[in-house]
Structures are given as structure tokens and as C-alpha cells.
Amino acid sequence: MKHIAIAAALAGLLGIGLFLASAETRPRIEESEKPPTATADDMAVRQTLQARGAYLSRIGNCMGCHTAQGGRPYAGGHRLDTSIGTFVTPNITPDSETGIGHWNEDDLWRALHEGKGRQGAPLYPAFPYTEYTKVTREDSDAIFAYLQSLPPVEQKNPPSEIRFPFNLRPLIYIWRALYFEPGVYRPDAGKKDPWNRGAYLVQGLGHCNACHTSRNPLGASQGGLLGGGQIMGSNWYAPSLTSLQEASTADWPLHDIIQLLKTGLSSRAATAGPMADVVSQSLQHLDEQDAHAMATYLKSLPQSDPRSRGVAPPLTEEVDKLLARGGDIYKTLCEDCHGNLGQGRPNAYPALADNRGVTLASPVNAIRSILYGGYAPVTINNPRPYGMPPFAQILRDEEIALVLSYIRNSWGNRGSLVTAIEVDRSRKGAQ
Ligand code: HEC
Ligand code: HEC
Ligand code: HEC
Known part of the structure; x- marks a missing residue:
């Protein structure tokens, strides 16, 4: 009886999902025409844009997820275990058959900002667009310019292995309706610049909350921002950045926080496992200004979270x-x-x-x-x-x-x- 009820509910949800899917499918925009021959100035502008995109891609750690172990950079094939199955990440090099060679700037913007693929289908939030949605259009375009400048790699990756019913993509529409709100980061007028820049990086490209949060059974972030939690599909706990008992840096000098971000070590902590990867693949590349901005924001996070250390034993x-x-x-x-x-x-x-x-x-x-x-x-x-x-x-x-x-x-x-x-x-x- 219970099963029938669940099946009926799912069928209902699926119906809504399919309806939304057809309503949201957009007509394909034709490929834009090739630009006229570039001048030396255009080239210089392009190179600056690509360099900026390379930097931003590192802060977003696109390569970390889109590169298989020992594989070609950005060619995908990295396996990502989650509670609903294993994702195999797509190839995002500019190969036109197996990568995103046919994509344009609008397509990447739609992926990062709205979490949608090129044909308008919704993407799984295992791709952390719930965070990337905070990224500005300007930064998205720079990342696009960089990705398109990479050598194209022809590599077809195996499909993801997602369990029923979660393998039904239209269900993501329901998830999105419940848990996803697209929106670029809006600076807090009451705060100074390094703070706002830090918040933009931590909440957006840096996608710290993708790990440092607890999740409900549907994989949606719950509890406070950066409040800590078990990482889905792994045996790692990402500690709360808002609790002094866990990983808040409110009482650290800025210098120590910057050192932790850039080297993974400080006098009070050593990063390990997934966090060590984040440091070596991404955070060590922060420039001085951004490292300072991120540290400023982290230090200011509220200690709203009076988590206890667990019950220590009586010393009998x-x-x-x-x-x-x-x-x-x-x-x-x-x-x-x-x-x-x-x-x-x-x-x-x-x-x-x-x-x-x-x-x-x-x-x-x-x-x-x-x-x-x-x-x-x-x-x-x-x-x-x-x-x-x-x-x-x-x-x-x-x-x-x-x-x-x-x-x-x-x-x-x-x-x-x-x-x-x-x-x-x-x-x-x-x-
Ligand atoms: C935590 C892992 C993770 C990170 C970090 C990540 N991605 Fe992804 N990405 C994924 C997964 C998983 C998918 C597939 C989602 C799906 O199948 O719905 C994906 C899909 C995509 C797609 C859609 C490709 C297609 O063929 O439809 C693009 C484009 C993309 N990512 C670009 C990026 C960029 C740019 C960055 C860095 C700013 C990035 N990704 C960082 C996991 C990640
Ligand atoms: C892929 C998952 C993941 C992401 C993304 C991630 N973290 Fe972590 N983080 C962890 C885990 C797991 C730990 C606990 C292990 C450790 O202490 O290194 C941790 C620990 C930490 C600590 C405590 C270090 C210590 O040893 O006391 C800080 C501070 C931290 N993360 C900050 C950040 C910031 C800032 C970001 C975003 C720029 C971020 N993390 C992104 C998984 C992640
Ligand atoms: C050869 C030197 C060496 C020995 C022996 C060693 N450790 Fe470690 N230990 C390290 C290093 C280096 C790290 C940092 C690793 C990292 O950051 O991933 C570490 C990390 C740790 C951590 C994590 C600390 C943190 O900040 O999260 C714990 C806990 C730990 N060791 C306990 C032990 C215990 C218990 C033993 C004995 C059974 C032991 N270690 C033996 C070198 C050692």
C-alpha cells in the first residue's frame, strides 16, 4: 500500500516535472556568425580575458571535478559518489563532438547561473550551481574564454550511474523549485570591499558550502550557511566554519587564516583529505588581495553555532x-x-x-x-x-x-x- 502511494506520488511529481520541462525548453539559438578577422588589440584583450578566466577557473576548481584521476585536464571522467549514485563528470574541453566546442558564452552562463545544459535540460546539483549562481556574468564570460582556449580533447566518458528514480532528470525541476534560487551575489552596502569580495568568493566560485553544510535526504543544504556536515557519499566530516569548537577562524589573526588557505597548514591546523585537495588544486593560487578578502570574510562569520565537543568521559x-x-x-x-x-x-x-x-x-x-x-x-x-x-x-x-x-x-x-x-x-x- 505504501509503495503504491509512493509510486503514485512520484508519477505525479514526474508529470509536473515533464510539464515544467516542456514549458522551459527553449528554442535553439543558431550559431552566431564567425567574428571578422581579429586585430592585434583584439588579441591582447582576448589574452587578458583568458588569463583572468584561468585564474577564476582555479578558484572555482573546475579542473578538480572535471579531470579523471591521471586523465587529461578538463576532459571529464572524474567519478563523484553521492547518496543517489555515482556521477561521471562531462568533458568541458572545446572538442565539438565530446566536449563543449559548440557552446557559446550564453550557454556557459546558463549552466553556471541557472544550472541548465545547452539544450535547456536541468543539471544535477552535484555540479554546484547552487553556489556558482552567485558568479557574475563578467566572470562567467572570462571562464568561457579560458575553457575555449584549451586544447580540445576527444574523450567520450561513460554515463553517470544514478539510481532510480533519481535518474529521471525531470525530477530535478521539482528539486529546483524547492531548493534553488538563481541570483548573482549582491554586495552588502554596509560592508567594505575586502569583505564583499571575500563573501563573493566563498559563497560563489569557491563553493565552500558545497561541502561545509549538512544535507537533507534529498541532498539539499540545510541549517546555516557553512554550518558543517558529513560530506555526501564519503566518510569525511567538513567542520562548521561558524563554530569555535569546530573550524571557525574568528579568533585567529588574519595572517594565520591566509596561511591556512594558501598552504593548508597553520600553527593551529593541518588540512587533510578533500580539504587538502581544495588547497592544492584551488586556494593556493589565490592572489594576495583575494586571499586577504577571503580571510576577512571567514573571520567575520558569526559564531552562531554552539556545537559541543561531544560528551567527554568522567575520569574514573x-x-x-x-x-x-x-x-x-x-x-x-x-x-x-x-x-x-x-x-x-x-x-x-x-x-x-x-x-x-x-x-x-x-x-x-x-x-x-x-x-x-x-x-x-x-x-x-x-x-x-x-x-x-x-x-x-x-x-x-x-x-x-x-x-x-x-x-x-x-x-x-x-x-x-x-x-x-x-x-x-x-x-x-x-x-
Ligand atoms: C563538485 C564537482 C564539480 C565542480 C567543482 C564543477 N563541476 Fe561542472 N559538472 C559537475 C557534474 C557532476 C556535472 C554533470 C551534471 C549533470 O549531469 O547534470 C557538471 C556539468 C558541467 C557542465 C555541463 C556540461 C554538459 O555537457 O552538459 C559544464 C559546462 C560545467 N560543468 C562547467 C563547470 C565549470 C566552468 C566549473 C568551474 C567553475 C565546474 N563545472 C565545476 C561537477 C562539477
Ligand atoms: C570538497 C569538500 C570541501 C570543500 C569544497 C571545502 N572544504 Fe573546507 N574542509 C573539508 C573537510 C573534509 C575538512 C576537514 C578536514 C580538514 O581539517 O582538513 C575541511 C576543513 C576546513 C577548515 C578547517 C581546517 C582545520 O584543519 O582546522 C577550514 C578553515 C575550511 N575547511 C575552509 C574552507 C573554505 C574557506 C572553503 C572554500 C574556499 C572550503 N573549506 C571548501 C572539505 C571541503
Ligand atoms: C611519520 C610521522 C607520523 C607518525 C608516525 C604518525 N603521524 Fe599522525 N600525522 C603525521 C602527519 C605528517 C600528519 C598530517 C597529515 C595530513 O595533513 O594529511 C598527521 C596527521 C595526524 C592526525 C590528523 C590531525 C589533524 O589536524 O586533523 C591525527 C589524528 C594523527 N596524525 C594521529 C596519529 C596517531 C594516533 C599516530 C600513531 C598511531 C600517528 N598519527 C603517527 C605524521 C605522523
Whole structure:
């Protein structure tokens, strides 16, 4: 009975979706005529535009999603796991058969601003147009000029594997009606320029909220802007940028925030996993002015989010014994790098004492670090970062839980005890 009701509801939604689809399909605009022969001045203008587009594409990290592992840049084929299936990103080089060679400036604008493909069909929000819609027309045109200047790569990518019923594209119309509002960023008249520029970059091209938010079962962002959440389809938690217990930088000097954005490291934090990728692929390329603007905005974000650190254990004799066993493992396997007081070593091994990444209520990131190891981001300033070895083959779930409970409750840190079940879940969960 329940199934029939759901099926009927879906059929109804689909009907509406198809109706909207036909209503919104626009007639094709014919290819514009080839421009007359370009002069030297035109060429110079074009090159400036392309250079600007190259910079903006990096800040938007278009390449990060549109390049397969070890594949040709921008030729797509990158696999993106989500709760509704796996997306395989399209080729956005100017190849006319397999890429976007036939696209014009209006087409890219429609994609970024309205989230629609060239024929007007709605795109899945796995392409973060809910953020890119804030990008100005001018910046969109620069990105277009850059993409069209790339060498065309002929590469046909396999289709995405999206589960029924989400593979029915017209359903996106309903999602959009509920959760998407197109609109370029509007500067706040009460704020100065670096702040507005920072807000434009963070909320728009930088698409920070694509990860730093919690999502409802339909994948729509919920809760406050940048309020933190588990990243869809992965075992990473992107901490709240509006909570001092998590990743707010309100009490940092600007200089430290800029350093974190450009190098992935600061005296108080080391980025890892997806955030290390964001730094090495995108943020390290921020110019001085934009890095300063982004830091200014991040520092100003409200601390609206009084998230707790999870419930730290009472220090009973039993808990003491448990932590002591974790301490033994720490001495043997971790102390060489992270120090006997969890102090780490500057610019090499992160401190674990007073490190919010260690005490987050959700221990998933710390569990991952210990299971799979990792590297701080590769950047111009830090071309050969120090690495952390993986312990998945060396330590049992229970031992990882013990050592993690120990570092979450030593040197002034306080955090909930971690259980072997939580570690097991991370071993089995998505990468
Ligand atoms: C988080 C991953 C991600 C990022 C970052 C991203 N894209 Fe995409 N993009 C996608 C996915 C997934 C699709 C396919 C959506 C669909 O099938 O509906 C897509 C589709 C597109 C399309 C439509 C292509 C077509 O053939 O219909 C264009 C154009 C595009 N992206 C350009 C860009 C540009 C420009 C940027 C950077 C400003 C960018 N993308 C950044 C994931 C991403
Ligand atoms: C692809 C997902 C993703 C995107 C996009 C992303 N982040 Fe993150 N971010 C994470 C994850 C996961 C973590 C937790 C791991 C870590 O601390 O590095 C994190 C951590 C952080 C931290 C805390 C660093 C620390 O160790 O204390 C800051 C600050 C941050 N992100 C800022 C940003 C900003 C600003 C943007 C946009 C320009 C952004 N992030 C975009 C996933 C993302
Ligand atoms: C060879 C040196 C080395 C050893 C041994 C080592 N680590 Fe690490 N550890 C690192 C480095 C380097 C990083 C930063 C990696 C990154 O940014 O991805 C790190 C990161 C971490 C993090 C994440 C910190 C953060 O800011 O999010 C935790 C937690 C951690 N290590 C715990 C441990 C534990 C527990 C052990 C022992 C079982 C251990 N490490 C052994 C070098 C080491």
C-alpha cells in the first residue's frame, strides 16, 4: 500500500516535472556568425580575458571535478559518489563532438547561473550551481574564454550511474523549485570591499558550502550557511566554519587564516583529505588581495553555532586504565612524530594538543587519518609535504579506538571516547 502511494506520488511529481520541462525548453539559438578577422588589440584583450578566466577557473576548481584521476585536464571522467549514485563528470574541453566546442558564452552562463545544459535540460546539483549562481556574468564570460582556449580533447566518458528514480532528470525541476534560487551575489552596502569580495568568493566560485553544510535526504543544504556536515557519499566530516569548537577562524589573526588557505597548514591546523585537495588544486593560487578578502570574510562569520565537543568521559579509574592502554600505543607508534606532549613539529607534523580536528564531536576524520594516513597538501610553498603512514594493516579497530580516545583526552584535550564499532564503520564506509 505504501509503495503504491509512493509510486503514485512520484508519477505525479514526474508529470509536473515533464510539464515544467516542456514549458522551459527553449528554442535553439543558431550559431552566431564567425567574428571578422581579429586585430592585434583584439588579441591582447582576448589574452587578458583568458588569463583572468584561468585564474577564476582555479578558484572555482573546475579542473578538480572535471579531470579523471591521471586523465587529461578538463576532459571529464572524474567519478563523484553521492547518496543517489555515482556521477561521471562531462568533458568541458572545446572538442565539438565530446566536449563543449559548440557552446557559446550564453550557454556557459546558463549552466553556471541557472544550472541548465545547452539544450535547456536541468543539471544535477552535484555540479554546484547552487553556489556558482552567485558568479557574475563578467566572470562567467572570462571562464568561457579560458575553457575555449584549451586544447580540445576527444574523450567520450561513460554515463553517470544514478539510481532510480533519481535518474529521471525531470525530477530535478521539482528539486529546483524547492531548493534553488538563481541570483548573482549582491554586495552588502554596509560592508567594505575586502569583505564583499571575500563573501563573493566563498559563497560563489569557491563553493565552500558545497561541502561545509549538512544535507537533507534529498541532498539539499540545510541549517546555516557553512554550518558543517558529513560530506555526501564519503566518510569525511567538513567542520562548521561558524563554530569555535569546530573550524571557525574568528579568533585567529588574519595572517594565520591566509596561511591556512594558501598552504593548508597553520600553527593551529593541518588540512587533510578533500580539504587538502581544495588547497592544492584551488586556494593556493589565490592572489594576495583575494586571499586577504577571503580571510576577512571567514573571520567575520558569526559564531552562531554552539556545537559541543561531544560528551567527554568522567575520569574514573576504569577510563584511566583505558586511556593508559591508548597511551602505550601512542608512545610506540606516534610519539616520534607528534611529540611526547602532542606538540608536533612546526611545518612538519601537526600538533595534536589543542587541535580541533582531533576533538571534533564526530571522530570520522581522525579515524580516517589513522587508518589511511595522508599528506598535507602539495603547494608551491610546500612541494614535498610530510606524510602520515597508514595504520589500517598494523592496528586492530580496538587499538585505533584506544589510541584515539587517548589523544582526544590528553594534554588538555577533551573529547568523547571512540569505540571499535565507529572505527569498523569507517573501514567499511565509502572512501
Ligand atoms: C563538485 C564537482 C564539480 C565542480 C567543482 C564543477 N563541476 Fe561542472 N559538472 C559537475 C557534474 C557532476 C556535472 C554533470 C551534471 C549533470 O549531469 O547534470 C557538471 C556539468 C558541467 C557542465 C555541463 C556540461 C554538459 O555537457 O552538459 C559544464 C559546462 C560545467 N560543468 C562547467 C563547470 C565549470 C566552468 C566549473 C568551474 C567553475 C565546474 N563545472 C565545476 C561537477 C562539477
Ligand atoms: C570538497 C569538500 C570541501 C570543500 C569544497 C571545502 N572544504 Fe573546507 N574542509 C573539508 C573537510 C573534509 C575538512 C576537514 C578536514 C580538514 O581539517 O582538513 C575541511 C576543513 C576546513 C577548515 C578547517 C581546517 C582545520 O584543519 O582546522 C577550514 C578553515 C575550511 N575547511 C575552509 C574552507 C573554505 C574557506 C572553503 C572554500 C574556499 C572550503 N573549506 C571548501 C572539505 C571541503
Ligand atoms: C611519520 C610521522 C607520523 C607518525 C608516525 C604518525 N603521524 Fe599522525 N600525522 C603525521 C602527519 C605528517 C600528519 C598530517 C597529515 C595530513 O595533513 O594529511 C598527521 C596527521 C595526524 C592526525 C590528523 C590531525 C589533524 O589536524 O586533523 C591525527 C589524528 C594523527 N596524525 C594521529 C596519529 C596517531 C594516533 C599516530 C600513531 C598511531 C600517528 N598519527 C603517527 C605524521 C605522523
